[in-house]
Amino acid sequence: MNQVNTPDVPADGLVLGLELINAGMLPRVGGKAANLGETTGAGLPVPPGFCLTTDAYRRAVRPAGLEEVHAALAATGTNDLGAQAGLAARARELILGVEIPPEIADAVRESYAALGTDVPVAVRSSATAEDLPFASFAGQQDTYLNVVGADAVLAAVRQCWASLWTDRAVSYRATHGISPSTVALAVVVQRMVDAAVAGVLFTANPVTGRRHEAVIDASPGLGEAVVSGAVNPDHFVVDTDSKEIRERRPGDKGIAIRPVPGGGTERVTLAPDSAPSLSDVQIRALAALGSRVERHYRAPQDIEWAIDGADKLWLTQSRPITTLYPLPDPRPDLPEREGTRVYLCFSLAQGLTRPLTPMGTAGLKLIASSIARAAGFDVPVPRNGPAPFRQAGYRLFFDTTPVVRSSVGRAIVPRVFDIMEARSAAVLRGLFADPRFSVTLRTPWRLLRHVGPLAAKARIPETLLRALFRPEAALRRVDGFGERLRAALVVPAKATAAERLNHAERILGEELFPIVPAVLPLPALGFALLGLAGKLAGHGVEAGALQPVLRGLPNNVTTEMDLALWQLATDIRAHAGAAAAFEESSPPELAARYRAGELPAVVQSGLAGFLARYGHRAVAEIDLGMPRWSDDPGHVLGVLANYLKLDDPALAPDRQFANAAREAEARIEQLTAAAGSRGGPAARLRARLVRGALKRTRLFAGLRELPKYHIVEGLASVRLQLSAVGAELAAAGRIAEADDIFFLDFTEAHRGLAGSSLHGLVAERREAYAAELGRRRIPRVLLSDGTEPEALQARGGNAAGAWPAGVLSGTPASAGTVTAKARVILDPHGARLEPGEILVAPSTDPGWTPLFLTAGGLVMEMGGPNSHGAVVAREYGIPAVVGVPDATSAISTGQVITLDGGAGTVAPSAG
Template sequence: MNEMVLDFDRIDKSSLPLVGGKGANLGEMTQAGFPVPSGFCVTTAAFSAFARQSAEMPEYYRRLDQVQADDLQQIASLGRMIRDHLMTLPIPESIRSAIAAALHRSGENKAYAVRSSATAEDLPTASFAGQQDTYLNICGEEPLMLAIRRCWASLFTDRAISYRAKNRFDHRAVLLSVVVQQMVFPDVSGIMFTADPVTGHRGTTTIDASFGLGEALVSGLVSADLYQVRSGAIFGKKIARKKLAIYSLPEGGTVTRELPQEDQERQALGDSHIVELAAIGESIRKHYGSDQDIEWCFAEGRFFIVQSRPITSLYPLAPVSVPPGESPHLLLSFGHQQMMTDAIKPMGLSLLKTMFPFGKSSVRAESKYAAAAGGRMFLDITPLLALKPARKLVPKLVSGIDELIGSGVGEFVQRESFVRHLPRVPGLKRQVAGFAGRILLRGARNLLFASVSKAHPTVNAYIEASVREGKSRLSGVTGPERVERIQEQIGALLRRMFQELMPYPLAGIISSRLIRVMLERWLGEPDIVHVLNKSLPGNVTSEMGLIIGDLADAARPYPQVIELLQHCEPKRFREQLRQVEGGDVFGQAWDRFMEKYGMRSPGEIDVTRPRWRDDPATLLPSIVSHLRSMKPGEHRTKFAQGADEARAAEQDVLSRLRAQPLGGLKAALMARGIAVFRGLMGLREHPKYLMMQHFGMIREALCDEGRLLAEAGVLTDKEDVFYLSLDELLRLTRGERIDGLDELLPLRKQEFERYRALTPPRLMTSEGEIVTGRRKQQDAPEGALLGTPVSAGVIEGIARVVLRPEEAKLSKGEIMIAPFTDPGWTPLFHSAVGLVMEVGGLMTHGAVVAREYGLPAVVGIDRATELIRDGDRIRLDGTRGYVLVLERK
């Protein structure tokens, strides 16, 4: 075999190292019988032989290794030098001869398209599309040799270098093949996606079509017709005005021409041809087993496929079973509900699926209504929406989690196609009524009659008993018995917790709504509720934030402790404390904190994440920020001031109500409402606190099982346990084999790294469609970033973008811009004067804590951490729900 040049009919998907992604796809489709114009590939072996002639390339590669993806000036300079250098190198004679022979076989008098095909291109996980150059209508041997050399040089275009640097590809590892393919001179050409690239809907074929060569469309010179096909029928068309087209010239090259007026708004492709093309696309999709981005053209009455590559932008499908004829299922992002949208390792997902209390065959089983996709968990809420009352109630309830989720659910359930084929779940209404009814009845009793003063002792006693029982069940056992107990413990946790704990904060939530209504109706001032919300007593997460402030104050007298907080090795922090002045005093306070809160951390719903007691790296910067931004005792003083303001507001409201007609009754109703609100709303974080207590002990047990399996040689590393499911771990502890485990674990690790870069949707369907909601009309200045107002007030200050708590460097007077926050972020709230988040709603963690601390806050601003730059001066309006950039850094 001559490895310098390979004809398409000698290439398949296994040829990727020699011909790159584009070449491998063309060869694969040729062998599968698809209508691909013939041609050949100049292989990566030829490129390597060409580049080896250069004595300078090793030094160029060394300099490329040091390039940063955002250093555009250096990239432009270095890229130009490398390209100019490569264009001075001759093509070795052996390679020229092989190319000339292939050209003779294919037809010397024909015109060719010459395209680059990189080994890291058109892969399922990385597109690299458009990173290298294409040359059209190349005629003759010498023009072909020049085009090939230009393609080789284009491996070092600015965009290609930057893309590789950004995605951490080794520049030496990405090699270039060149595809030489017979030109087709089409009447119409374009691009076809076998899934909708905008909504993600699988089964919707989307076709862009325009006259002439497809390069006009790809380069953005022309607008294209848009056709959409589903189940073999056209269901959408948008005919564009097509002013220009690119055509081939007989002598070589191309020309851009203006289309006659009568052709500009003519449908480029007839209906029968649209359906025929969609059928070809479906055949290609089935051949590859994944959705494809296909370049096509239509000439002399037939279609040609000139390229097909995987669509890499689609969010992965959730593995949900939908019976034939049933409506597509609607799935809600659990991460958005929990204010943690990062990817979660397989064990973390398995634990969450086991914890979800509905759709389980047994307490130890994973729920059929919980599905993992892209490293995130989604909840299938479709069975619930089969109940007509739920289709009205659920959108309102989830709006408290996230306004866009609520409006998205509300719009989706109005679709006739959804309602017509909803599943019927026998006994569902009775199950929901039984589960929710008990919680609602107890919540109503707490709202109307129960002693508020007894709530906190009752809840705390339940938590202590639950934690004692959990620790007792997991102590003294190992192996399969311990794993089974983990499944039982986590499988029963949520149902019990809902029944026992949720009636308390539920009464607080209902009372807050009633207070707002009464304030509006009787005083015309509903926003007083924001003052009544300050410094709620007994909130376990707020108390944690205050104790972290105490830790900062404990460190203040000791410079060596402060130095250690700033520059220690986090995992050895407690050990290093013993070696510095004041370390014993601070260490005692530290140990007390860890005893109560050491099982917490940012992203804590993922049990595989280190807890603060394992690694305090995410906690130490919060203490340092507190030292920088707060005076001694200031956090306690501010919290006490908030409580005083709330009490003063309460007395003022009650006094004004007593002066009104029926004032005694109004004041009594308001007093009860405020007592319930301030007495029970602080319990809102207790269920999560209990959950994390169990997560902490379960994590320790899982780590111990991982250690034992690693010592036995079953796992390579104890951390590998986090890439298993609970059922898989159970099998391994029983001594069973898992076929292909050695290959499976590295694959899962690679998948996890890929999933980390994905942005999960708030809502998606079982068909992959991303469902987006719409915000209400808002009163905001032009150019403002719109979100959901969750904590009233207006503040101006410097924006500090915090992507991870361990990197936080908040100073006094700064506004925190974060992707999300969960209780593990709470330590930073004392240092900020305002909060902006990309996800969240009125009742999510960040919003609740911001209101308690009196921080103006806006949530739900997509890409806030990108659109607002670190150091920008901004105005945050937590009353109207917007952020306005006043000065760019």
């Protein structure tokens, strides 16, 4: 699509009637024209018109010499808005300075005459990067309304071509990674509708996500008043199943945009009018039209429409609604379940906002299948995952309808989420009053039938008793599980690709889950004993008195990892030449030097040692498709660079951790003394029980991180085997590069080894995955009709819009108050966190925690008091608030905020 090499195009390829256009012609006609042609071909009421193709644009602007502008824009940073604006202005100047070639002008005059003599038309830009399924790009180029006469049409065409290079369009394309040299502009010329009333129609509710609700905004005059936001329109919501008009909200309709005789438009001030601009008949006709368009495209649509003075309804544009979250994929291997279903986002429950790669999803399905089988559930095809698993938007969801409809589920699951991801718990509880999810199961026997045998098989009662009476033996047994897992991960060096693939499936489907019931009862017991100790210590123990016991915990692999990295930073600081390397080079450059063996010895050997032990970890590490630190140590080197900036010995993380451990031991003594001071014959026994319970709490609570640590060890081993399989598939030409294997599942990988080409499938998956990477809003709970319950439930002061009024609130996670500058970080790779800054993040996993050592505080959009980030923050003594809605957008980097981890609030500060 590069302009320089575009061949000459016959004149008859420069202009096409809308009736000749379909969706497959997008590269020639742009998104708007492709959609209009498609709807015209479907027999929908589209005003007649024609399109100047992108061939016409390229031929016309070829003399302008835009190649230098393209190259300069491609070399400009995404955030360099000033440079982008200057180059955009230069491009517009060049285009406006060229003459429209005669063959193009003649073709336009002829096509315009076919519409009628001096007929008013709309001249509308139609870019090749517009109205796409993953990004609408709406409004980025210009439109000219009520254009009359062929000369005026040609002038408007030239203005449309130049608008491909408006500041907003250039910036938008740069943000979405679209190369300047690959875009071109077509122009639609369409007969104007003399609209009595016009507006927009969404065939699904864009706020709640409901797929069976049509949302209509309408106002007198041209639709531009509604589209541009110049007027508060009348608002209607229609149930497209029952045809019921569910909502009517009158607008002020104070302005109308109307055509001016001879060309152009004007704004007309209207007298206040509370009467609706649409009748009920018109409202239902619009909803019916929307349903026709949606059925044609098989996807919800954003439609522009107009009704003329003769009461005829016209469709003037249709494009996908790109903001709706996708519905969960159907399961062909399972019968359709009746009624509305409730899906909980498993990905968010794991603190993961980014999409999962297809192989990452495949791996989690195998693990989940092993859990389901261990609990006695039938899983006919383990590769498909257990029955409740669904995929939507490259994220995993769990069908929790049986939980919501069970009295036991309602009692247990929200309480678990209260400490894991508190906002999800609130959304689930909000569904309990919905009659569609009334309780149908009132006894616990079905649950016990599955949990009981699993607990017995995993010998959980024995594990708990051993932990109570022989805690050191319990720890040794845990170590043994880790050693056996590592032995099971070994693969013969000469294994074939098929054997490696089978080995990977066996590890995921058989070896990883047993580590969870072997270890998790110990930290669960630790937290239970903490609560017991609080009760035994007496009612005089103030709120929050138990929290310090959880600081500076031993046996926490994540803490040990972070402190090991800090120790490496300390060693580097002691060698002036080694520390200087971090000032001279960026983390990617340091990573390249490490791979070449060219770093100073203390860095080279120290990093090698760290990666040998912890290189299996990563950000978003539950996804097999994510590179491990051993694959790319750039993140670790960036964290080391941050550590080297901390020059206050009192703030050194190892010293802070040691102090926290001493404070925890001191608090145990205080609580023991409090228990003994209650008097009575049982005072001494009570004190001994409190001390024993709290000692075991500290011994076991840190093991909370160990099951995931071992699972991630297994995932890293599986990733290594899959990479080898990918290399063989790439060498055989079945995929383009080894990493493409992570955009397949196991069935497809086996098919590739059998000889199938998988290039097209991988390309399709990579494109969809890249689009999902840009999605910021992920529903915690999603109903099968597309409803996002969180959008329906009042959020009060938690809305981002409440920020100017004062305080954002969330869930208290780690006590303490800090006032400091905020640093909003969406991805820790390459992130810079200055010592003492408050880290504001969507969520965190162990890959983030090295940043915690120098953070002054933590704010997370997700999580609960026992989520990973909250637990680690408490251990480090960092004030933390989690579950703060929209924190990363409500707070800006550099803003001074006050975080109160005990109250669960974040407020702007004048300090």
